Amino acid sequence: MAFFLQMLVTGIVIGSVYALVALGFVLIYKSSDAINFAQGEFLLVGTYVCLTLISSYNIPFIPALIITLLFSAALGLLIERIVLRSFIGEPIISLIMATIGLSSVLLGLVHIIWGHETKVFPQIFSEEPVKIGSIIVAPVYLWSLAIVIVMLLLFTLFFKYSKMGIAMRATADDQQAAMSMGISVKVIFACSWAIAAVVSAVGGVLIGNINGVNSSLSMIGLKVLPVAILGGLDSIPGAIIGGIIIGVIESMTGGYLDPLVGGGLKEVMPFIILVFILMFKPYGLFGKKEIERV
């Protein structure tokens, strides 16, 4: 039972980070119908920037995180302006390949600047494990969970009350109607890319604190696909619930099934689930069903 709870807690924490990264992914899809295959590289760049600020420039964690977020937002804006704006209204394969090309460029830059070795974050959270009932949790997990919950709350408030958030929801709902109400759709697109880069950077910093930093972190960019599809590609609550479900399933697979097959199934399980979702419920739990007319 303790083992089960341990796996459950790990799953929820990892899942909440997935939820955060998937939030950025869904946001871009919702506002501009673009799928961002470079989400994992956004995460990687953010993590490395934060790591460099902390370990090379000896900046404390919180200011370093804030600088990282500003940097990520700028990166998101820049990429939207230079690359993605040319692809508004282009066929879907162009968009997919453009973001794949983008991910290759970012990954290459990360390799050039930071190399291939795994790096570790300096100790930020205390190492003293916390006991909750029968299970033992590292503080970094609790902090991650707390930060994710705060971020998600902030975004909920942002979308509900701020002018920009409401404008973004309006654009997602109907671009033309939003335009005719005087909302600048271009600004909205740029803003959604900036937010996507910011949430990925936070996710990356958290995962980097748990597992160490190397370029395989960008795999999370692919893990986001099952998460977003499970929740429904255009649903923000779906991304959050989907993230936690996928995180828990992954952790459970790692704990119970991996010893049976000799490891590795943990990484593949989200994709097996993905195939089943696509077969039986392609629009996910909360996604809007598209009706196609000729």
Place this chain on the structure above:
Amino acid sequence: MRNPFVMDCGEFHVNYKQDMALWKISRIRMRIYAIVLLFALFPLVASDYIVGLATLCGIAAIGAIGLNILTGFTGQISIGVGAFLGVGGYTSAILTTTLGLSFWVALPIAGIITALVGALFGIPSLRLKGLYLAIATLAAQVIILFVISRWDSLTGGTAGLVLSRPEIAGFSFISEKSYYYLMFIILVATTLFTLNLFRSRVGRAFIAVRDRDVAAEVIGIDLFKYKVLAFFISSFFVGIAGALLGHYMMVVSPELYSTTVSIEYLAMILVGGLGSVFGSIYGAVFITLLPVILRSVIEVFSGIFPDLAAVLNGLKEVVFGLVIIIFLIYEPHGLAKIWQNIKDYFRLWPFSY
């Protein structure tokens, strides 16, 4: 003989046979023969290194043509080519090395097995399109690769399997030149098959499905049949390319078939030109040679910037990504379109019309 480089300035067909011909004018036909002859003869003068590169380009071209049938002509985006190459390579490896069959039997079987696996993963394409299908094929890639690397008793796990070069009547295709000719014959056959496929009923149905699948269904095209068929034919060629690559490298192992490979193949057909058979070949050559050219450029500059060699891998990724983005922005129809534009310019040259 008339000057073979004179361009045609219009189509003046007087019967259906001329209109349906693959190469409509005898001069174009001569030109094609000349180009084929050139590529058939060049290994006689080129070094083994160059011939080896050409072989890799050719094998990539076979796979790229296969992918273009699916993605360029039928509009079904697939990010799973890498794994399908792997299925082809492993099938051939298991049949020849483990079961001791001849390469000439194993090659078509590898194609057919890959085609069946491809068709299986193509079944969801009836319900899924565009983005969703792309994600489904990506999942196929991850799952197939996992099965390959875990099914130790059959595939040798992460260590992979060793293959030998094919033999016929005591003659082994061990030299670079002989393998080039083997590849060349298969590439020419693939090209001819694909060119003709899109002059047939099936090929035109594929194009109708790409342009608007609901509309295609309304005019009587069985969507399920043609989508699965597109996956089948496309994966067949990808499987053949995988088997050829396996026998050329003489080893198959899971890391040769990663997602990166799938993306490279997608880049080939994009850079070459979606929905263009010759474009697939141009793209395959371009993407295969890109890292080679980059390395030689870096060797030239490493005298001035000694640090450059250390970042070669990263630089390759940056250039690869930039090439994709730049092509998508400035010439979405790829190299095939650029070549077409050049030909169009010279068609009535020096007169503007």
